[in-house]
Amino acid sequence: MLRFLVRRLPSVVFVLLATTVVAFLLPRLAPGDPASVAAGPEATPEQIAALRIEMGLDRPLIQQYLDWMGGLFTGQLGESLQFRRPVSELIGARLESTVELTVAATLLMIVVGIGLGVFAGSARSRWSRFTADATNTTLLAMPPFLAGLLLVILLGVTFRVLPISGEVAVLDDPVIGLQYLILPAIALAVPMSGSIAMLVQSSMDNAWRQDYVDLAVAKGVGRRRIAVRHVVRNSLGPAVVAIGIRFGEMLAGAVVIEMIFARNGLGQLAVTSVQSADYNVVQVLIVGAVVIAVVVQLLTEIAMATLDPRVRLGV
């Protein structure tokens, strides 16, 4: 595995360096001026100009980039133009919310997605197949925002069972924190579970037709053993890739679900920062999202190699 990671290092470094350039330039190429946003609608041109100098936006771009890169290597992510607080503090304050939601939604997605996929891939009666397909279709047809709104109306307003607005850190108060987490995690995970289940189901359908299954049958191996040892294990590869991608996406911020359930995660920070042209925050979030994507991709490859003996790392 170490050799695999070492071989990947140059491409990872290149991707990250390229990302810093894109992340730095992209927000600045978009129209908009953070000094004008901060100064407010009735500000005079003189006030805006003074604020631009105070924010350091009058310096040459290359100098701003080099300063930022220097900061990245020393752990200084810069200061938010909007809030005048360290970017690391803003991200740190929202990271727990996002991580909690991502972990909870991923666990649900794995349980429901793989569970449903295995059920559908194992089902042989018409009724079981129909049930699995209907469930899958329903999940696939329901985007997270719809699932979120339905849950809010049903379990938050009509039957006030669970909280629908806000959050409490699970580490601070596990009982209350988990209750705040349930509905957003379901809203986020369940629709994604449909696609995971479809992948598992189609892979299993294919796996059941493989020669090694026929061989195992010929040797008198039981169905459950074949399913668990051969079919399911060899069918999880595509689902693992999909779960990895979803995990990375959620960790970068689940904007809509955070908005519906009034959670202050990284997605909300990203939206606010883009709206107010807060370059310093946006560029760190972009780099962070790419870092997460790279790490998740590496982990996915390692997981696939572990699950499927036909897959070898780095080949």
Place this chain on the structure above:
Amino acid sequence: MYPTGRRFPLGSAVSRRTVLGGLSALGLATVVGCRSAVQESGQGGAATKPVRGGTLVTTVASEPVPGAYFTGRPGNIFWSRNVLEPLLLLDDSGKEIPLLATDWSLSQENRVFTATLREGVKFHSGRPFTADDVVFSLEREMAGDGLASLKGAMEGWQVKATGKHTVTIESPRPLQEIVTSILDVTPIIDRETYRGLEDGSEVIGTGPFLWSEYRAGTDLVMKRNGSYWEDGLPYLDGVEVTVIKDSTAQLAALRSGRVQIANGLSTEDAKTIVDDSTYLLNAHHGLLYGVAFDVTQPPFDDVDLRHAVAYAIDRDRINNQVMGGLAGTSALPWSEDVTGYPKDLAGTYSYQPDKARQLVEKAGARGTSLQIDLHNLPVPRKIYEILARNLSDVGLRPSPRELSIADFEPQRSAGKLGPAYLIWSATAGLPPALMLDALAELRPEGNTQGYRDAEYQRLAQALIDSPDESATASRLRDLSQKMLDDAVFLPYAYTPLTDVQTSSVRDMVTGRYGRLMRAAYLAK
């Protein structure tokens, strides 16, 4: 492929049962067996006597910006006047409520303002409040700190501490129309820690609540100031402000009992919840909506075409379809309660499409294409749709250009919008003499439309220099008539700001720049 003719026990049956059982147990343990987050976020009842204790939870759609302490920001309304106090506060009826000043008066042809300050007041740091703090705060405001929005009207002010608890302001211009409005926007800041306001790291004032916990962009917590200058106040143990940007999510927060006051609901969402018993609508102060023209270039360098647009706008339709019927539809930018409001001029530009068509013909502008710039926000979009229909009906061909706030404002400030653009402004309701400086579209010099007119400048200056109420009334009429004649900025709606609150919140005072909760309480 595995043979399917014979029924086998489902390979995953045991694990599925185990998984489902485990999930059910986890769900039950979480939802039923333990404390309930739903029950812990309850609402108050119907007591009418002040009740001590409790935490009032509020929500805003915009982030609190502690660095914008000398201006009005929607995100600051629930904390600013509870941590930082001004000398006086103007409530939503215009009544002057004394806070750090106990008494004040004007003299020398209204050019000298003298205030007597409250004694025994201490900052949250324990330092006594004196006249020097007032001088310091006003000087910082005149220097433009705290994004001061009215500093232009303070030009030439001399502020002096004439005693430990007496302050005078000497102005080259009469103060009777503007001084209380300026003091209303001016909280007294602590000269030892005021730099902490920029990032919210240290916010020290004299108010009934202490700035306790702050997470930039998400929430802040204020705790009761046990050393507040008025014995027995405040009643509440604390006030929390949480940021919820989405109107629907604010609605959910209200319905679920998480918050007691929401500022940022759309008119449509507010209507679904307000029932005048459990949920109440607070309408106060206002936003001014209007269309401005770049008069330096065709087609709006032609006053006939500007008049045509003025007659083409269906203000009632905008009010009914966009503002929920709550707006005023005057053609003047002033609120009706300002001194000498020329009521008879307010309806100058009623909806007259035939007259508008004639004016378009007269200007030779039939079929002219024109771009209208607007914010990419829901309300301006809805207004544009109506406006575009109105203008198309009279022979013009409008097209929109939507811009983000970050893109719109610098172009507006630099006078690069147009030829027409839609604005909204929180300066509505300010005295006209202040609006002439605060609202960029009305500035006699350096306005955003490239409008340079010696007569307008003379009339505006005359209003600013007005020595008394009677002169103010006649000068405001003259200026208003000139504005209507030249039509470089056409207001079409003056709509109140709204909050929705639960009926359990009592005795909160609504000011232009914030809610005062020093005597507020939650009915049990």
